[in-house]
Amino acid sequence: MPPRISGRLLEAARQLVAARAADDLDEGRLEAELLYAEAAGWDRVRVLASGAEVPDTAVLGTFEALLLRRLAHEPLAYILGRREFYGLTFEVGPGCLVPRPETETLVEAGLAAIHEHPRARRVVRAADIGTGSGAVALSVAHHALEVQMFAVDASSEALAWAGRNRRRFGLEERVVLLTGNLLEPLGEPLDVVLANLPYIPSDEVEALPEAIRSHEPHLAVDGGADGLELYRALCEQLPTHLAEGPRAVLVEVGSGQATFAADLITSALTGQQAHSEPDFEVRYHRDLAGTRRVVEVRQGY
Ligand SMILES: C[S@@+](CC[C@H](N)C(=O)[O-])C[C@H]1O[C@@H](n2cnc3c(N)ncnc32)[C@H](O)[C@@H]1O
Incomplete structure (x- = not known):
């Protein structure tokens, strides 16, 4: 038979x-x-x-x-050429990280920070740093009509995927794509900064599943010695790129990194207000597995 x-x-x-x-x-x-x-x-x-x-x-x-x-061990999403994320179908392939379900926590928290921003009746200027396929920037822009989004990546290959997805969702007018290092390509003051930068410590990269190690971009995964090097560099740049007045910074982190990342962000923000009472609020958002996955610092809301 x-x-x-x-x-x-x-x-x-x-x-x-x-x-x-x-x-x-x-x-x-x-x-x-x-x-x-x-x-x-x-x-x-x-x-x-x-x-x-x-x-x-x-x-x-x-x-x-x-x-x-x-x-x-080629990732399933590369073979199929697509991955569902936050209710949208993203085109993905070699050169961009496949969006992960836990990153939906960053989108959810980012949308709340934008909707609740005092400028929300006008235009909230937001950036997604390390945009990859555009998963975070495009999901947020799709759901928050009040946002003008700037999406940055150091990899032009990744940005090509973000460009395809931006066209796919018709978001060319509200999402600007920029190549460069972290906040450097941005001229506009930002009300909200979102980032899912690489946060795996370098010595743990070798232990990752082969589908990630051999196929997904190293630049999207390796976060340096303790995993927080990119966030340290981002925080150094924050003071010159954040808007005066209410602002929020939200970053995705790995297990055990949340309080370190919160300290980095609050230090960057207090540095600017050395002589006044700090007016920020730190929030931790857990993913579906219960891990503190997103650190949010709001200031002056
Ligand atoms: C963990 S991936 C996240 C991709 C996407 N945001 C997501 O959540 O699916 C990190 C991204 O940061 C980018 N990246 C790494 N270093 C960077 C830097 N110095 N400046 C800008 N982007 C960087 C990588 O190319 C990669 O696309």
Whole structure:
């Protein structure tokens, strides 16, 4: 009897687990279904409903080729060419970090900081530093009509993905893309600064899963000796780029880095007001796993 689609998918799930491209059979099965859906031009529901059918030979050939790429640890999102993030579908591929679910915490907190900003009835000037695919900048601009967004990245390859996504969501007028180091390319005073910069300590990069280590950009991952080097540099630049009056800085961090990052930001802000009472408020936002993932410092709200 010829093999059925469901049989091939179960076998693919076992291959993915054996290659350590998936943690368990459930994850392997889901990935195999998504790859088959991509090969067939179907959605996943149709793959599930067609399990008892014999696969089309051409579709099976395409599926095998996609599966080989995944078995070689290419990220699933690169193979599919897209990733869902904050309810939008982003185009992604080599050269940009695949947006992670925990970064939705930064978008959520950033939107609140913008909506509650005293300028919110006019235009809030915000920046997303280390924009990559544009995940944070574009999600925020899509949901906050009052924002003028500047999105910066040191990598022109990453910015090319942000440019594709900006076009995809029709946000050319409200999101400016800039190449450069942190806040340096920005001339405009900023009311809100958002950043998901690399925060993995250098000596932990080698221990990351192969899909990240071998395929995602090193520039998007390595945060220097203690993981906070980019945030230190960002904080040095904050005083000259933040607007006078109410402002907020929100950064995504790794487990155990939240209070260090809060100290860096508050020191940068108090440096500017050495002779008056500090008027800032520090907030920590937890991700779905309960980790303090986003540090927010508001001043003068
Ligand atoms: C962790 S990724 C985040 C990407 C995207 N914001 C997201 O959340 O999916 C960090 C990004 O910072 C960029 N980056 C690294 N160093 C930078 C620097 N000095 N100035 C600007 N961007 C930088 C990387 O190219 C990368 O796109």
